Amino acid sequence: MKKIVVAIDGFSSNGKSTMAKSLARAVGYIYIDSGAMYRAVTLYCIMHRLFDNDKNLDEGRLHNEINNIKIDFHLNSEGLPETYLNGENVEAKIRSMEVSGLVSRVSAIPFVRHAMVALQQEMGKAKGIVMDGRDIGTVVFPEAEMKVFVTADADIRAQRRYDELKSKGDTKTTYEEVLENLKARDHMDQTREEAPLRQADDALVLDNSHMTIDQQMQWLIDKFKQITTTDEQH
DSSP states (O other): OOOOEEEEEEOTTSSHHHHHHHHHHHHTOEEEEHHHHHHHHHHHHHHTTOBOTTOOBOHHHHHHHGGGOOEEEEEOTTSOEEEEETTEEOTTGGGSHHHHHHHHHHHTSHHHHHHHHHHHHHHTTTOOEEEEESSIIIIIOTTOSEEEEEEOOHHHHHHHHHHHHHHTTOOSOOHHHHHHHHHHHHHHHHHOSSSOOOOOTTOEEEEOTTOOHHHHHHHHHHHHHHHHHHHHHO
16 A cells, blocks of 8 residues: 555644554554654753743754754654653653743744754655644645644643643643643744644644544544545546
């Protein structure tokens, strides 16, 4: 069967990464979490004190050091990809609220996006990948054979994110803080000058506000089979 690129875009905390990972495993593709790459750059900035006490970023230093930031993915014992920053497994660290609160600012910087997009495009040259993010179907892979735009109500997305944080032992963050952070990220993602979040004209829309994970997976696999079968017939 001919290999394709699957681009999954959408708002934060709507389960994009979970569904992208599951789809990749189901069809034997490689999964790449583009959001994790921006989170890794953000973590680098935190670790190397590129933010001052007022959370202002030293973009000059970051520009000088961007080529020193090496990001790759390695499969864990369960066959799932985990994010590595300069050789260190940072999968847990990049999911913190501190990183979540700063990642939209870092990912809006043009030279950061250019560096990450070049890396993502290199990863996708051989096809047979599923990648999720904010601009995969519009900027990174505008020719992707399957594009999905995922959306869900903000309140539902905030509840999902809050439940996820609680399950990981976070007892400090409130639901209201999560909702506020999510709405701020939505606004920044949609209004940034460089590659803003938007639905590609040829994207399939998936509103998963009231869908189970099984229903989402069935929807994705059905669409994948339709597209790959159609491609083979042409």
